[in-house]
Amino acid sequence: MNGQLWSGGKASRMKWTGRVAMLLFGMAALFGVACGGYQASVPVAPGAPAAAVSFCGGTESGCAPSGSFAVSGTRSLNVVVEWKNVPAGTHSQKVSFVLPSGDEYQAFEQSFEVADGSSESATVTQSLPVAGTWIAQRRLSGMWQVNFFLDGTPMGTQAVQLTQ
Amino acid sequence: MWNWSRTKAIAAMSCGALCVFTLTGSATMARERKILQKKATVPVDPQNRAADAWIDQANTGTNHGSDATLQVSSQTGNKNQRALVEFDLSSLTNSGIKLATLSLFMTTAPSASRTYQARRITSFWKESDVTWANRVSGIAWTAAGGDNDGITTQTATTGTTNNTTISWDVTAAVQQWFGSNTPIANYGTMILDGTENSATTRTAVFSSKEAATEANRPSLTVEFVQNVQALTATTGNAQVKLSWSYPSAIGTVLSATNGVLIVRQSGGTVPSTVVPTDGTVYSRNAGCTNLISTATVVFVSSSLPTSFNDSAPGDNADCPPANDTVYAYKVFAKDAANNYTESGASSQFVPFTAANPSATVTSQWATTWVAPTGVTNLAPPGISPGNVVVLPTNSNLITGIKPSDGTFVFTPFSTAAGISGRPPVLDLGFSSTGFGTSYTADAQGFIYATDIATGNLLWMTNPTSNTANAILGGAGTFVVSTESNLGLSAYTRSTDLVIVGTDNTTTTSANQVIGLDGNTGATAWSFVGGGANPNMDIVTSTPLVDYTNNAVWVTSHGNGGTTQPSLWKFNPNNTGTRLLASANLNNISNSASLAYSADLLFVGNDSGTLYAVSTGINTQGAAAAASLATGDTQVIGSPLVYGKTSPYTVIISTATKVRAVKYTKGSATFTTTGTGTWTTTMPGTTPCTPSSPIGYDGLSTVYVGCTDGTIYQFDVTTGTITGSRFVRTGTTLGDATIDVTLSLLIFGASSSRVYAIPFPF
Numbered sequence: 001m002n003g004q005l006w007s008g009g010k011a012s013r014m015k016w017t018g019r020v021a022m023l024l025f026g027m028a029a030l031f032g033v034a035c036g037g038y039q040a041s042v043p044v045a046p047g048a049p050a051a052a053v054s055f056c057g058g059t060e061s062g063c064a065p066s067g068s069f070a071v072s073g074t075r076s077l078n079v080v081v082e083w084k085n086v087p088a089g090t091h092s093q094k095v096s097f098v099l100p101s102g103d104e105y106q107a108f109e110q111s112f113e114v115a116d117g118s119s120e121s122a123t124v125t126q127s128l129p130v131a132g133t134w135i136a137q138r139r140l141s142g143m144w145q146v147n148f149f150l151d152g153t154p155m156g157t158q159a160v161q162l163t164q
Numbered sequence: 165m166w167n168w169s170r171t172k173a174i175a176a177m178s179c180g181a182l183c184v185f186t187l188t189g190s191a192t193m194a195r196e197r198k199i200l201q202k203k204a205t206v207p208v209d210p211q212n213r214a215a216d217a218w219i220d221q222a223n224t225g226t227n228h229g230s231d232a233t234l235q236v237s238s239q240t241g242n243k244n245q246r247a248l249v250e251f252d253l254s255s256l257t258n259s260g261i262k263l264a265t266l267s268l269f270m271t272t273a274p275s276a277s278r279t280y281q282a283r284r285i286t287s288f289w290k291e292s293d294v295t296w297a298n299r300v301s302g303i304a305w306t307a308a309g310g311d312n313d314g315i316t317t318q319t320a321t322t323g324t325t326n327n328t329t330i331s332w333d334v335t336a337a338v339q340q341w342f343g344s345n346t347p348i349a350n351y352g353t354m355i356l357d358g359t360e361n362s363a364t365t366r367t368a369v370f371s372s373k374e375a376a377t378e379a380n381r382p383s384l385t386v387e388f389v390q391n392v393q394a395l396t397a398t399t400g401n402a403q404v405k406l407s408w409s410y411p412s413a414i415g416t417v418l419s420a421t422n423g424v425l426i427v428r429q430s431g432g433t434v435p436s437t438v439v440p441t442d443g444t445v446y447s448r449n450a451g452c453t454n455l456i457s458t459a460t461v462v463f464v465s466s467s468l469p470t471s472f473n474d475s476a477p478g479d480n481a482d483c484p485p486a487n488d489t490v491y492a493y494k495v496f497a498k499d500a501a502n503n504y505t506e507s508g509a510s511s512q513f514v515p516f517t518a519a520n521p522s523a524t525v526t527s528q529w530a531t532t533w534v535a536p537t538g539v540t541n542l543a544p545p546g547i548s549p550g551n552v553v554v555l556p557t558n559s560n561l562i563t564g565i566k567p568s569d570g571t572f573v574f575t576p577f578s579t580a581a582g583i584s585g586r587p588p589v590l591d592l593g594f595s596s597t598g599f600g601t602s603y604t605a606d607a608q609g610f611i612y613a614t615d616i617a618t619g620n621l622l623w624m625t626n627p628t629s630n631t632a633n634a635i636l637g638g639a640g641t642f643v644v645s646t647e648s649n650l651g652l653s654a655y656t657r658s659t660d661l662v663i664v665g666t667d668n669t670t671t672t673s674a675n676q677v678i679g680l681d682g683n684t685g686a687t688a689w690s691f692v693g694g695g696a697n698p699n700m701d702i703v704t705s706t707p708l709v710d711y712t713n714n715a716v717w718v719t720s721h722g723n724g725g726t727t728q729p730s731l732w733k734f735n736p737n738n739t740g741t742r743l744l745a746s747a748n749l750n751n752i753s754n755s756a757s758l759a760y761s762a763d764l765l766f767v768g769n770d771s772g773t774l775y776a777v778s779t780g781i782n783t784q785g786a787a788a789a790a791s792l793a794t795g796d797t798q799v800i801g802s803p804l805v806y807g808k809t810s811p812y813t814v815i816i817s818t819a820t821k822v823r824a825v826k827y828t829k830g831s832a833t834f835t836t837t838g839t840g841t842w843t844t845t846m847p848g849t850t851p852c853t854p855s856s857p858i859g860y861d862g863l864s865t866v867y868v869g870c871t872d873g874t875i876y877q878f879d880v881t882t883g884t885i886t887g888s889r890f891v892r893t894g895t896t897l898g899d900a901t902i903d904v905t906l907s908l909l910i911f912g913a914s915s916s917r918v919y920a921i922p923f924p925f
Contacts, residue, residue: 058669072770073724075669075702090307091314092286101894103914105540106558106582109286109348111311116361129607129669131721132636132704132753133584134542136770137800138871138896139819139853140914151314 051148052082053158058127068161071141075131077160079146083122086150088114094149095126100142105135130162139164212620213252213577215291215352216372216382220245221309225298229291232374234268234382236280237367238357246310247370248285248294250352251384253341254575254619255414260506263387264338266353267331269380272369273324279358280368282318282332284340285351287311288560288580288610290624300610302629312354313337319358322368330370338386347538349560349578390414391497391505392424394569397519397530402484403475404519404530406493410468419499423466426495427459428474428485432518432873432892433915434459434494436536440504452483459494466500485521490890492518516917518891529889532908532920533570535563541912542898544856546587546602546638550905552616554602555918556583562604562612564619567903567910567920574619580631581607585638585706586901589616594645596659597622597683603662605635611664611680625685627678633666637755640664640707640716641682642736647711654714656737659683663716663736665703672723673699677707677734679716691734691742698746698784699728705755709736712762713779715744719752719767726750729784731767731777745781747788749773757803759812760861764789764829766814768799774816774834776827792825792834794818801856801899804866806880813840815859815866815880820851822868822878842883848872855911856899865924869897869911877925887925891915 057069058076069077079095091114096107112124130136141162148155217229218236222243228235237245249266266282287306289299299305320330334353341350357366371380392408399405410421425446427438438459440446446461448454454461462480463472474493476484485491494516496505519530538559545565546554552573553565560582564573583606592600600616608631613622642661647653655661660682666675673694681688693700701721708717715733722730729746749769756767758779768774772795775788796818804815810829815822823843826835835841846852852870859866859880869875873895877887891897892915900911903920912918 089314089316090283090309090312092312099540099896099914101896101914103540103895103916105914107348107539109313111286111305111307111314113307127669129634129636129667131669131702131751132667132770134540134896134898136753136798138542138855140871140896 047085049086049150049155050084051150051155052084053146053148053156054080055160056080057130068163069130070163071130071136071139072164075129077128077130077162079126079128081124081126081148083112083124083150086114086122088116088118091122092151093124093126094152096147096149097128098145098147099140100144105140105144135162212618213250213254214373215250215289216248217291217294218245218247219294219296219310221296224296224308227293227295229294230374232372232376233271234355234370234372235367236355236357236370237365238278238360238362239365239367240361240363243365244309244357244360245367247355248289248310248352249355249382250285250350253338253350253386254577256386256388256575258391258393258411258572259388259414260391260504261335261339261386261388264333264335265331265385266334267329267383267385268355268370270322270328270330270368270370271326271380272367273326273328274322274366274368275324275364276366277324278322278366278368279319280322280330280355281316281358282320282334283312283315283354283356284337285310285312285354288349288351288578288608300626303626303631310354316358334384347536347559347561347576351578387418389497389499389503389505390421392495393571395495395517396532396569397493397517399519399521399528399530400475401523402487402521403473403478404485404491404493404521405471405473405478406495406517407471408495409470410497419501419503421468421497422500423468423498424463424495425461425498425504426463426472426493427456428462428491428493429459430489430491432490432492432890432895433917434492434516436916438494439506440496442503443501445502448480448482450482466498487522488520488527490518490520490892492516518919520890529921529925532568532922533565534920535565535570535918537561537912537916537918539916540896540914541916541918542896542914543584543912544586544899545901545910545912545918546589547901547903547910548589548591548600548616549903551591552589552600553901553903553910553920554587554589554604554614554616555912556585556587556604558582558584560606562587562602562614562619564616567906567908570920573616577614577619577621579604579606579612580610581634583607584636586899588639588641590641590643590660592617594643595682596644601682603639603641603682605637605639605664607634607636609633609635609666611635611639611662611685613662613682613685623685625680627680627687627690628666628676632670633668633676635664636667636704637665638706640709642709642711642716650711652711652714655711656739657688661688661736663707663709663718665705665707665718665720667702667704669702672701672721673728675700675702675720677703677718677732679736688738689742697743699723700732701728701730701751704753708755708758708765710758710762710765710779715779717756717765719754719756721751721753721770722748724751730769731756733781743784745786746784747777747781747786749775749788754799754856755802757805759805759810760808763810764812764827766803766805766827768803768816770798772797772799772818774799774803774814774825776834789830790827790832790834792836794821794823796821800854804857804859806861808861811835815857817854817857817868819853821845822854822857822883824880824883840881844878844883844885846870846876847874847885855897858900858902858909860902860904867900867909867923869900871896873897873913875900875909875911875921877923889921889925891919
């Protein structure tokens with residue numbers, strides 16, 4: 001299971017529990033994460049920025065939410081980050097993909113805007129191409145780590161499985 | 165944050181015709197002030213990549229890239245204004261950044277003092293296109309008003325006095341561009357009001373690089389430490405000899421170089437986190453237990469040495485290297501105050517080399533050079549043999565390396581996104597641009613033409629104005645001079661043609677192949693799948709140019725089956741039928757390879773089948789001449805085809821094997837037995853996955869990198885592994901490029917490095 005919570009930019013992590021799972025299920029239903037929303041989360045400390053992360057794999061028939069993806073049938077790995085309690089203004093999300101060997105594969109930085117007075121969450125999707133890439137060509141399978149940053153501050157790490 | 169003495173400043177900056185800076189003396193630490201200015205007509209201007217503009221929320225589509233001013237304003241009613249400034253830092257090669265200060269000359273102050281923020285811009289933008297809405301013509305910022313890092317701490321107060329200089333400390337951003345653990349692309353700095361939407365309009369006007377008074381143009385003052393260069397290693401029996409040189413100083417010298425600190429680590433790499441601390445004195449001790457993080461201090465000298473003999477009879481009696489162990493070395497230049505090339509951050513750009521001492525002469529080897537790439541880099545480099553290696557990277561950078569010693573030909577040039585394909589490189593005299601030219605395509609669909617002598621951008625374009633149309637393969641290049649040299653004339657265009665295919669994973673039908681004018685980047689023609697055309701799934705390969713048949717061959721995925729084409733034959737000319745033929749061969753991720761006489765091509769698909777296809781096909785859904793199911797999951801990379809005439813020898817990599825088969829023209833099958841055919845399973849309990857094989861007709865060996873961190877040498881005739889070079893445990897090696905002039909194999913790795921190793925082994 002790949003449920004994780006982060007809050008306040010301190011990379012604090014909360015273990016997945018049944019109670020939290022229920023809460024997250026509710027949040028996922030509430031916020032409707034893109035690509036089906038494999039999971040969601042809420043901030044630990046009220047008012048602190050928090051990220052809810054989910055993965056879905058783009059296939060020839062759509063985008064299937066999961067925590068494990070077969071390299072051979074995945075066109076792209078989409079990481080959906082739902083930001084809560086982020087103050088108004090322009091922000092930067094960085095997503096770093098780390099190979100099972102510990103080497104960084106690639107990092108992406110993407111800006112997003114939170115409007116003044118907005119209480120909405122901001123959802124930012126980062127797509128990592130898989131089909132035809134070095135991931136498929138070198139069979140770079142195993143447990144990858146995905147690191148998340150908000151405005152340069154580490155917000156947490158999420159594991160995702162790539163299989164052959 | 166800045167605590168060392170600057171007692172040895174020996175020269176002052178002066179301005180030449182272009183007023184950039186003057187190079188002075190030998191230094192390890194120096195200061196340079198860069199002045200933003202107009203592009204020069206000569207390609208040697210170090211500020212040729214520089215840009216500035218201001219963007220206006222009240223006029224979201226208006227470009228101010230050529231204005232003589234930069235405006236920053238806070239005004240309610242969606243009328244804010246922001247300034248964008250990007251400096252060309254290409255002259256600061258191989259340097260660790262200590263301090264960077266951005267200064268703008270404010271000609272008109274706001275009516276009340278304001279706090280202005282300096283933020284790092286996080287997306288590629290173009291000076292002549294940029295607006296509040298768009299970063300490049302037709303391509304919007306992700307966040308209107310400019311994508312930036314969201315960090316609000318770098319601030320300056322304007323005051324209310326006209327004609328004053330306002331400065332921001334932008335050290336963190338410049339360090340990230342140059343020396344961070346994961347170098348990132350330089351898209352410049354945004355200046356904005358920290359409290360926008362003011363009820364009372366508050367506007368400041370600054371001089372831009374177009375300002376008439378040169379001294380008033382934007383400037384960036386950088387203090388930095390230059391490292392050694394041309395680091396090489398030679399190996400012997402329990403011995404590794406390193407040598408290096410010191411670069412000419414850049415800018416105003418603050419403190420002269422007096423020596424080096426060298427660290428060593430077994431296992432093929434020194435982690436980028438191994439960084440000495442400024443002001444700290446290091447030394448090697450008996451037993452060599454003095455470490456910097458995980459690396460051993462093996463040599464410290466304050467007498468400007470240019471070599472280090474790591475051996476007991478040489479310079480290291482305390483802990484000489486053991487035989488048959490791969491060691492990595494990093495060399496940090498230092499000054500008298502023990503300021504090191506890198507400190508506080510990391511050391512991606514510190515010279516690095518690997519070597520394997522051995523009692524057996526044939527087992528002694530060392531890298532010719534190692535170059536950093538920031539993140540995993542498996543794309544094969546482009547090359548002009550003996551001249552320049554063009555390194556594409558996943559960290560949005562293109563770098564030019566001198567293949568003989570690893571020094572920069574041109575420093576990293578920032579692209580919009582990562583690069584996965586080999587950039588073609590055309591030497592001066594071959595390219596129709598009039599420059600030695602490299603074409604690079606990136607994962608946001610941008611294509612760049614770069615002068616390989618300077619790294620200057622000749623043109624860039626995003627032909628579909630859609631960043632979802634990624635280009636994962638390299639650019640194919642139809643070269644006029646080659647057509648002429650071959651005595652052919654079917655290609656009717658007067659300039660070179662650059663061909664790319666799109667990897668838009670959201671569609672299995674509407675991907676595109678685009679032909680661009682090599683001189684200008686203008687779209688010469690395009691083919692869009694779907695509609696009246698056959699569906700086109702993603703293209704992840706480099707188009708193959710076929711001069712003999714005046715065709716461009718493109719491979720694509722086939723929507724996971726054989727109901728739509730995956731091998732395409734296109735007409736490269738501006739006129740005439742575009743799609744000449746196709747074949748439905750299931751998903752193909754790699755390029756095809758032509759036989760010497762161009763009567764056949766060979767291509768492997770992602771299901772492990774190798775095909776021979778007649779280049780004379782002229783129908784849609786054409787059948788392959790022959791196929792071979794390898795039974796090994798997938799064909800990796802492009803086939804190597806040996807032989808001047810049929811029968812041809814075809815060498816391929818599959819998921820766990822490398823094999824050679826033969827094909828006789830006209831036959832319905834491949835020959836898999838007999839002389840010259842072989843199958844070799846890759847080493848390992850679970851065999852490693854090989855890269856695309858590389859070699860050339862006439863070479864008796866072929867080379868394959870693997871996911872076990874080793875590059876293997878095969879005998880072409882027998883398939884016997886006759887040698888290997890272990891780079892690093894747990895490292896995946898990318899497709900190699902061969903420098904035939906220097907007999908070098910050059911390949912990237914997941915260890916964020918590109919290695920150059922001599923062959924044969």
